[in-house]
Amino acid sequence: MRTLRGGASPVMIGRDSELRRLARLAASREPAVAIIAGEPGIGKTRLVQELLSTLPAQAVVLIGQAEPGSLSRPYEVLLDAIDGRAGVDEAQLDALGDPRRSPIERLHTGLAVVADLIGDAPAVIVFEDLHWADSESAALFERIADQPGPRLLIGTYRPDEVTRRQPVAGLLARLERRHAVTHVRLNRLSPAQTAALLAAATGAPVALRAATALHHRTGGNPFFLEELLRALPGYDVEALVEQPLPWSLADVLRRQVDDLDPVSHRIVEAATVLGHRIPFDLLADVTGAGEDALIAVLRDLVTRGVLVEAGEDEFAFRHALVREAIAGQLLGRQRRRLHEAALDVLLRGGASDPAMVAHHARGAGRYDDMITAARRGAALYLSIGSAYQALQLAEMGLDEAPDDTDLLASAARAAWLAGLLDDALRHGRRWRDLAGTSTDRAESLYLLVRIAWESRETGEMRALTQHIETLIAELPPGADQARAMTAIAQSTYLRDELDAALHWSDRALALADEFDLPSVRLAALVEKGSTLTERPHTAADGRKMLAGLVDEAEQAGEWVLAARALNALVHGEPPASPVEHAETLERMRVDAERAGFESLAVATYFQGRARLALRSGDLRAAIAALEEGREHDHGYQRRGRWADYHGVFLAGLYLEANELDRVEQLITDLATLPSNMPTTIPGLVFNLACRRGDLAGAEAALDEFITLIAPQPWRSGEQAHDLISAALQLGLPAGRLDMMAEALLDAEVWDALRTLVETQVTEAHGRHAEALAGYLSITDAHILAPFVRGTVRLGAARCLLAADRRSEAAAQAEAAAALLAGWGGWRVAQLDAVRAQLGMAPAGGAPAVTGPAALTPREREVAVLISDGLTNTELARRLYISPKTAAVHVSNILRKLGVSSRTEVSDLLARP
Numbered sequence: 001m002r003t004l005r006g007g008a009s010p011v012m013i014g015r016d017s018e019l020r021r022l023a024r025l026a027a028s029r030e031p032a033v034a035i036i037a038g039e040p041g042i043g044k045t046r047l048v049q050e051l052l053s054t055l056p057a058q059a060v061v062l063i064g065q066a067e068p069g070s071l072s073r074p075y076e077v078l079l080d081a082i083d084g085r086a087g088v089d090e091a092q093l094d095a096l097g098d099p100r101r102s103p104i105e106r107l108h109t110g111l112a113v114v115a116d117l118i119g120d121a122p123a124v125i126v127f128e129d130l131h132w133a134d135s136e137s138a139a140l141f142e143r144i145a146d147q148p149g150p151r152l153l154i155g156t157y158r159p160d161e162v163t164r165r166q167p168v169a170g171l172l173a174r175l176e177r178r179h180a181v182t183h184v185r186l187n188r189l190s191p192a193q194t195a196a197l198l199a200a201a202t203g204a205p206v207a208l209r210a211a212t213a214l215h216h217r218t219g220g221n222p223f224f225l226e227e228l229l230r231a232l233p234g235y236d237v238e239a240l241v242e243q244p245l246p247w248s249l250a251d252v253l254r255r256q257v258d259d260l261d262p263v264s265h266r267i268v269e270a271a272t273v274l275g276h277r278i279p280f281d282l283l284a285d286v287t288g289a290g291e292d293a294l295i296a297v298l299r300d301l302v303t304r305g306v307l308v309e310a311g312e313d314e315f316a317f318r319h320a321l322v323r324e325a326i327a328g329q330l331l332g333r334q335r336r337r338l339h340e341a342a343l344d345v346l347l348r349g350g351a352s353d354p355a356m357v358a359h360h361a362r363g364a365g366r367y368d369d370m371i372t373a374a375r376r377g378a379a380l381y382l383s384i385g386s387a388y389q390a391l392q393l394a395e396m397g398l399d400e401a402p403d404d405t406d407l408l409a410s411a412a413r414a415a416w417l418a419g420l421l422d423d424a425l426r427h428g429r430r431w432r433d434l435a436g437t438s439t440d441r442a443e444s445l446y447l448l449v450r451i452a453w454e455s456r457e458t459g460e461m462r463a464l465t466q467h468i469e470t471l472i473a474e475l476p477p478g479a480d481q482a483r484a485m486t487a488i489a490q491s492t493y494l495r496d497e498l499d500a501a502l503h504w505s506d507r508a509l510a511l512a513d514e515f516d517l518p519s520v521r522l523a524a525l526v527e528k529g530s531t532l533t534e535r536p537h538t539a540a541d542g543r544k545m546l547a548g549l550v551d552e553a554e555q556a557g558e559w560v561l562a563a564r565a566l567n568a569l570v571h572g573e574p575p576a577s578p579v580e581h582a583e584t585l586e587r588m589r590v591d592a593e594r595a596g597f598e599s600l601a602v603a604t605y606f607q608g609r610a611r612l613a614l615r616s617g618d619l620r621a622a623i624a625a626l627e628e629g630r631e632h633d634h635g636y637q638r639r640g641r642w643a644d645y646h647g648v649f650l651a652g653l654y655l656e657a658n659e660l661d662r663v664e665q666l667i668t669d670l671a672t673l674p675s676n677m678p679t680t681i682p683g684l685v686f687n688l689a690c691r692r693g694d695l696a697g698a699e700a701a702l703d704e705f706i707t708l709i710a711p712q713p714w715r716s717g718e719q720a721h722d723l724i725s726a727a728l729q730l731g732l733p734a735g736r737l738d739m740m741a742e743a744l745l746d747a748e749v750w751d752a753l754r755t756l757v758e759t760q761v762t763e764a765h766g767r768h769a770e771a772l773a774g775y776l777s778i779t780d781a782h783i784l785a786p787f788v789r790g791t792v793r794l795g796a797a798r799c800l801l802a803a804d805r806r807s808e809a810a811a812q813a814e815a816a817a818a819l820l821a822g823w824g825g826w827r828v829a830q831l832d833a834v835r836a837q838l839g840m841a842p843a844g845g846a847p848a849v850t851g852p853a854a855l856t857p858r859e860r861e862v863a864v865l866i867s868d869g870l871t872n873t874e875l876a877r878r879l880y881i882s883p884k885t886a887a888v889h890v891s892n893i894l895r896k897l898g899v900s901s902r903t904e905v906s907d908l909l910a911r912p
Contacts, residue, residue: 011200012050013222014193014631015043018184022051022152025182026059026124029150033179035172036156038186041223044156047186048126051154060121062114065128066137077127077137078110087117103136110140111147122150130157130168138167145179160305188220192633197222198237201229205672206237209420212388213241219320224249245325253325256306263289264297268306271315272327273338275359280313285345286338339363354380355393367400371407378410385559387417387596394427405434412447417560419598421455438480441471446487453494454599465491482511482520489527493534501531519558525549526561526568533572536750543572550587559595563588567600570608578615579861585609602633603646610649616859616889617786618822619656626650651684652722655691656787658825663688682708683723690726691826698730706743720744720757721788728764729826737761752781756792763795772799779815790819791827797834810838822892852908855896863893867906 012019018036025032036044052061064081075096082088095101095109114125127133127141145153162169175181189197195211214237218224231246245253257268270287271278284294298315301307310316317323327335343360346352347369354377361370374397381390394411397404408431415424428451432444445468452460468484468491475481485508493501505528512521525545532542546565553562566588570581585608592600606629613621626649633646651666667684682705689697705723723744727737741761745754759774775796779789793816800809813834820828855863865875875886890902897908 012043012046013197013200014189015047015050015186018047018186019050019054021182021184022047022154023054026051026055026122026152029122031145031148031151031153032182033145033153033175034155034182034184035175036154036184036186037159038156039158039160039188039221041221042186042188043222044186045128046222047184048128048154048156052124055124056122058121060118060123061126062117062123063126063128064137066130066132066134068132074134074136075106075110075140076134078113078140081125082113082117085117088113089116092116103139106136107139107143110136111143114140114144115147118149118151120149124152124154126154126156128156130155130171131161131166133168135167138171142171142174145175189215189222189225190220190632191215192631194218194220194225197225198229201226202237209423210237210241217241217320217324221319221321224319224321245321245328249321250325250328253319253322254329256304256322257301257326260300263293264300267294267297268301269326269330269334270338271307271317272323272330273335273363274342275356276316276320276323277310277356278307278315280315282342282345283315286341336364340366343369353377355389358393358396362396371397371401371404375404375406375410378407378414382410382414382417382596383557385594385596387414387598390414390596391418391420391423403434405431405436405440408434409440409443412444412451414596416447416451416454417596417598421451424451425455425457438471438475439483442468442475442480442483442487445471446483446490449487449491449494453491458495461491461495477511478515479517479520482508482515482517482524485511486520486523486527489524489531493527493531496534498531498534501527505531518556522549522553522556522558522561526553526565529565530568533568539572543569554591559591560597563592563595563597563600566591567604570611577861578612579865581615582612585612603629605629606632607646607649610653614785614787616822617790617819618889619653619787619824620822623650623653623657626653648680648684652687655684655687655722655726656823656825656827658691658829660688660691683719687723687726690730690732693730695730698727698732702727702732702736702740706739718753720749721753721760724757724760725791725826728760734761734764737764750783752778752783756784756788759795763799768799768802772796772803775799786819787823787827790816790823790831793819794827794831794834797838801834801837806838809834810840813838813840821896852897855893859889859893859896862889863897863905866890866893866902 022034025034036047038044048063055061062081064077064079066077066080078096079093082093092109092113096106096113098106101109118125125144127137130138130141133141141153141155144151157168162172191212194215195206195208198206198211198214214225214228218228227246227249228240228243231243231249257265260268267283267287267289271283274282274286280294280298283289284291287294289297298307302309302315305318306322307315308318330338339360339362343357343364343366346357346360354373358370358373358377361367361373374393378390378394378397381387381393391411391414394407394414397407398411401407408427412424412428412431415421415427425448428444428448432441432448435441435444445464449461449464449468452458452464465488468487472481472484472488475484485504489501489504489508492498492504505524508520508524509528511517512524526549529542529545529549532538532545534542546569550562550565553559553565566584570585570588585605588608589601589605592605606625609625610622610629613619613625626646629646630650647666647670651663651670654660654662654666663684667681667688670684671681682701686698686701686705689695689701720741724737724740727740732740738761741757745757755774755778759771759778762774763771775792778784779792779796781789781792784792793812797809797812797816800806800812813831816831817835820831852860852863862875872886872890875890894902894905897905899905899908
């Protein structure tokens with residue numbers, strides 16, 4: 001069997017769903033066909049390698065690979081697969097290559113060879129690089145697909161290298177008509193996946209900026225990334241960003257243009273200098289080529305796969321490294337002359353892209369033009385939400401003008417929005433130190449407070465706040481003083497000093513009204529409204545305030561403020577309508593993207609989707625949303641509270657699902673982050689130890705946790721419930737439970753959550769009548785998610801059982817089962833234990849109650865949409881979920897309604 005190519009990364013990155021699809025086919029013991037498509041270096045072979053590692057020992061594996069020139073060598077792929085393999089009949093091999101035999105005879109011989117090697121065993125047969133395969137190998141692949149038996153037939157190919165004249169083109173069309181083919185299209189790695197691959201290869205988290213730069217440099221092609229890594233012993237990723245291409249890789253890339261005629265070669269060299277986007281007219285002006293001649297050259301370069309048509313009259317290199325390899329052969333003077341020519345053309349044109357002007361001005365050595373363009377471009381990119389591009393331009397200008405406060409302001413804001421907190425702090429501090437006006441000083445301090453909070457630099461926040469208070473005393477009443485007051489309101493709100501936050505918000509609002517300062521007014525309202533939502537008795541007022549300012553903020557182009565307000569709305573008290581909640585969440589994502597606000601547009605957005613799933617009682621959908629967010633988040637392993645919170649949230653859901661090994665891995669991941677909350681790791685370790693029955697480990701972690709949480713200015717009712725529940729499962733003594741409840745609960749915890757925790761402890765003390773009253777008082781508390789209300793009902797059932805009120809206990813157990821229908825893990829295990837005591841069947845069967853009464857509020861809303869005739873795709877779009885999740889919701893609703901088709905839903909809901 002052919003030895004498969006490996007990679008620098010010890011684990012495969014970004015292909016988990018594709019691997020699962022193939023593994024299901026291989027395990028089905030039914031004949032199946034899969035086609036894996038993707039560009040060179042994208043990971044087709046690695047995916048096959050990972051699949052083969054999952055196969056049982058008895059599985060037979062055949063792998064053959066076509067090579068360039070295989071079209072003239074019949075059965076090249078099969079011969080490659082059986083090369084050196086024992087048990088192959090030499091007479092069959094001779095017959096396979098005998099030109100005197102008919103094509104049909106040789107085809108049947110090939111099938112016989114495969115059948116003899118496989119027998120009745122499960123098998124995976126792989127034909128690699130079908131785009132080079134000869135017609136006989138293609139015909140053999142097609143006939144193997146027709147054979148019965150427990151086998152998975154896999155073909156890999158490069159779509160861009162397939163023409164109508166190649167055998168694979170007809171093969172793919174015929175397979176589609178005759179078989180249910182599983183298509184796996186491998187795309188380039190996302191920036192987050194690039195960071196994960198680099199971390200896996202180097203054994204340590206990679207700086208977000210370096211990962212982003214390498215993703216941009218390689219286009220997310222795994223092969224290119226790994227070739228760069230191999231070229232630099234020790235894997236210094238920071239140095240790798242500027243490392244010249246290794247000779248072997250550069251040579252491979254340049255071969256695509258080695259045979260160009262001199263005119264075409266001159267044009268492609270000019271294209272490498274013009275930037276990532278190459279306007280047709282600019283290329284024509286710089287090279288002096290006529291339109292017809294240039295069209296002919298560009299068509300040839302597109303056909304070769306060197307360039308792609310990226311837009312109307314605009315081109316780009318298919319791979320950034322190809323551009324880099326060709327440009328590396330240019331003389332310095334040659335590059336400068338091309339930059340100079342391009343700059344003159346752009347400046348004559350007037351309203352040019354400032355990023356292009358800055359790029360060519362720097363290349364031409366005209367630094368005044370470069371600085372001017374960098375200022376204009378950074379401001380432009382910030383206004384359209386392109387934070388990373390704004391940062392690149394601002395830092396390009398700062399290389400030549402390090403004290404320019406306009407560039408420092410743009411760099412600080414852009415780095416913060418992009419999630420590059422260390423860079424944001426560096427630029428923000430210098431902006432503050434060099435600020436020549438009180439306005440600049442107030443703006444820089446406002447931003448620095450937010451950056452320090454996200455970086456968990458609480459000491460820095462306090463120092464900044466004191467600095468701002470000093471500044472306020474020096475400033476006359478007006479815009480600068482009001483902005484500084486808003487900065488203090490933000491600082492105190494973020495540090496949970498809620499009374500102080502309201503005080504400073506009101507002072508800023510008073511000045512905003514007196515001096516007609518609309519932007520300050522909006523900022524102060526966001527701080528005040530967010531503060532009010534933190535307290536149960538003022539939450540409604542805060543939500544009303546935030547909802548009222550969103551339209552105004554959007555109309556003013558204040559996208560960050562609008563996104564923050566919407567974020568507070570979707571993370572506060574659960575709304576009555578999950579559909580409206582989903583719409584608010586989507587609106588937050590759109591506004592955050594307009595601002596380029598990375599953390600809200602990605603991590604916070606997917607966390608919101610997970611909360612929506614929790615409100616509908618769907619544990620798997622919640623986990624899937626967070627895992628998807630982890631895939632998309634450029635900075636999951638970055639410094640700051642967003643990564644910390646995301647990881648804790650995900651670990652909590654895996655604790656719910658009782659997937660404890662996954663929790664342990666997440667704890668390990670979180671331990672590598674540089675700025676965890678002090679209580680993060682001990683709290684999770686305690687919960688995990690409890691779930692595993694490790695009393696000694698739980699006691700040690702609890703003592704550390706209690707010590708650390710005492711000085712914290714906030715408490716979480718959900719966290720208190722989770723930890724008390726874990727302690728109860730372990731059987732921690734009642735005295736320890738009392739100590740935990742006292743440490744975990746404070747005045748800011750919502751009443752229903754406080755009641756739940758206190759009632760759980762009361763039940764543990766054996767005071768069942770008192771505990772029953774507590775549980776019954778919160779069975780319908782809207783603040784509690786459905787799965788928590790299921791646990792409340794279950795607690796009531798246990799207390800009723802203790803009083804021998806079995807029929808009432810059974811009713812509570814049935815209500816709990818309905819609330820936990822989409823759940824799993826320890827809560828469902830407890831439900832099954834109570835049902836067993838009552839002589840009831842385990843949960844998971846058909847609901848005892850059917851019809852509209854069996855539906856949760858979320859399911860009822862979805863049922864109404866079904867009755868309106870929405871398809872799964874339309875439902876997914878309306879609810880901001882995947883079509884697959886929508887299909888699961890529809891199936892569950894039909895089951896609960898006791899109907900078999902969607903058409904019956906409308907009539908059923910219309911009945912009184």
